[in-house]
Amino acid sequence: MAVSRHATITGVGSSLPPRLVPNTWFEAKIDTTDEWIRSRTGIEARHFADDGVVTSDLAVDAARIALRTAGVPAEQLDMIVCASVTGDTPFPATAVWVQEKLELSCPAFDVNAACAGFSYGLAAATAFVEAGMADTILLIGAEVFSRILDFTDRQTCVLFGDGAGATVIQANDRPGIEGTVLGADGTAAEILLVPAGGSREPASAQTVAASRHDIWMPNGREVFKRAVTEMAAACREVLEKNGHTPEDVDLLIPHQANARIMVAVAERLGIPLERAVVDVAEVGNTSAASIPIALDRAYRAGRMKEGDLVLFTSFGAGLTWGATAMRWTMPGVAA
Ligand SMILES: CC(C)(COP(=O)(O)OP(=O)(O)OC[C@H]1O[C@@H](n2cnc3c(N)ncnc32)[C@H](O)[C@@H]1OP(=O)(O)O)[C@@H](O)C(=O)NCCC(=O)NCCS
Structure with missing residues (x-):
């Protein structure tokens, strides 16, 4: 379908919690080795959030950087979309906690498509912009996966990390997305x-x-x-x-x-x-x-x-x- 209104990414930002956990940290907990993890996954370390840090904290950090990069004041946002399966609470949506922390009043909702959440969120944000329902959208992917890891399961606990990435999606006269x-x-x-x-x-x-x-x-x-x-x-x-x-x-x-x-x-x-x-x-x-x-x-x-x-x-x-x-x-x- 040909569209006359396009969407593009005008700002990007990310936030990783400071605590870096190397593969060797797992060696004392489970039957694994740094060499096994590196050779099977390419992972050498991951960031884990400290107790008390929640998904929306990382999301807001990433969002502020993305907004700054785009040169867009937060008040200009028409919508917040957050892709996450490890949100602050089962409900309301993490996007709503982000909205509250940014002191905004725009619509806000989450996308639950696990590791494909950013793709689903990007498709939704693009469609909102192309349809003229929004000019400026904050699209975030944010996870604190360390809170849903079983640290006795070596197949999964070595794979995941915490962090957030944010994009500003805006209407544009030529196709970006x-x-x-x-x-x-x-x-x-x-x-x-x-x-x-x-x-x-x-x-x-x-x-x-x-x-x-x-x-x-x-x-x-x-x-x-x-x-x-x-x-x-x-x-x-x-x-x-x-x-x-x-x-x-x-x-x-x-x-x-x-x-x-x-x-x-x-x-x-x-x-x-x-x-x-x-x-x-x-x-x-x-x-x-x-x-x-x-x-x-x-x-x-x-x-x-x-x-x-x-x-x-x-x-x-x-x-x-x-x-x-x-x-x-x-x-x-x-x-
Ligand atoms: C999990 C994964 C790294 C395992 O690598 P693999 O090369 O497929 O290894 P296998 O599952 O065949 O397991 C090989 C052996 O390593 C063992 N093993 C699994 N995790 C291990 C670990 N952390 N340390 C040491 N050994 C481990 C297995 O138990 C198995 O032992 P066995 O042969 O005695 O049964 C790999 O299957 C993978 O990356 N899958 C996709 C996971 C993923 O990305 N999920 C999220 C998608 S969004």
């Missing part, structure tokens, strides 16, 4: 989930004792395979729909789950690794926050210039996935 494709497969929901705390298994002493409020991933290998397949396919689809081929891509920014997954996606697409952002080493998998954090860090490292074709792709629990093609419209940062 060209398009997003989204996908989901609920038949595979049981391979990656938090089983309890909802209507299926309400919180009880038993659910807490059995760690059923933490992340469960009974088949990591299957998640790995599906991640590679779906992200590569979504990238091809969004590129084709917008008249591009993988050769046209200046920078691929995949969900930062595991370096091996990202390398496999880039290989499948034929995109050389120099044109991909693999920034998992000191961040870990920050779920919905991973793409905006990687985007902000790539921007500040001077990796994009105006007009570059940037490709985002994500994959997460649900299963859910997505890919976005955009022309970078923000001026580059001074080196």
Whole structure:
């Protein structure tokens, strides 16, 4: 569908809590090694929030930087969208806590698509802008995953970190965000989930004792395979729909789950690794926050210039996935 109003990213920011936890920290707790984690995931360390720090705290820090980068006062925001599965509270939405901390009164809601949350949020924000329902949207991905990790489960606890990334999405006269494709497969929901705390298994002493409020991933290998397949396919689809081929891509920014997954996606697409952002080493998998954090860090490292074709792709629990093609419209940062 041809649209006359476009959306683009005009500001980026990120926030990682200061406490950096190296792989060796886990060696004393579980049967694992720094070497195993590095070689299987590319992760060397991750940031964990201190007690008392909540998801909206990190979200607000990232948001303030994104707003400053965009040169947009917070009062100009028409809407706040937050992608998260580790919000401050089951409800209200973390976006509402962010709104309260920024002292605003605009609409605010969360997107729950796990590690694909940024893609789903970006599609929603783009559609709101293109439809003329908003001119300026704050889109955040924010997680405190350390609060839902079972530190006796070596398959999962070494993978995740805490952090937030934020973007300002604004109306533009030429296409920035060209398009997003989204996908989901609920038949595979049981391979990656938090089983309890909802209507299926309400919180009880038993659910807490059995760690059923933490992340469960009974088949990591299957998640790995599906991640590679779906992200590569979504990238091809969004590129084709917008008249591009993988050769046209200046920078691929995949969900930062595991370096091996990202390398496999880039290989499948034929995109050389120099044109991909693999920034998992000191961040870990920050779920919905991973793409905006990687985007902000790539921007500040001077990796994009105006007009570059940037490709985002994500994959997460649900299963859910997505890919976005955009022309970078923000001026580059001074080196
Ligand atoms: C979890 C993951 C890193 C495991 O790597 P893998 O190469 O597939 O390893 P396997 O699952 O086949 O396990 C190999 C062995 O390592 C062991 N292992 C698992 N975690 C370990 C750890 N932290 N330290 C040491 N050994 C570990 C397994 O128990 C298994 O042992 P076994 O052969 O005696 O049974 C990988 O499957 C993965 O990254 N999956 C995707 C996870 C993900 O990104 N989830 C979020 C998506 S948004």
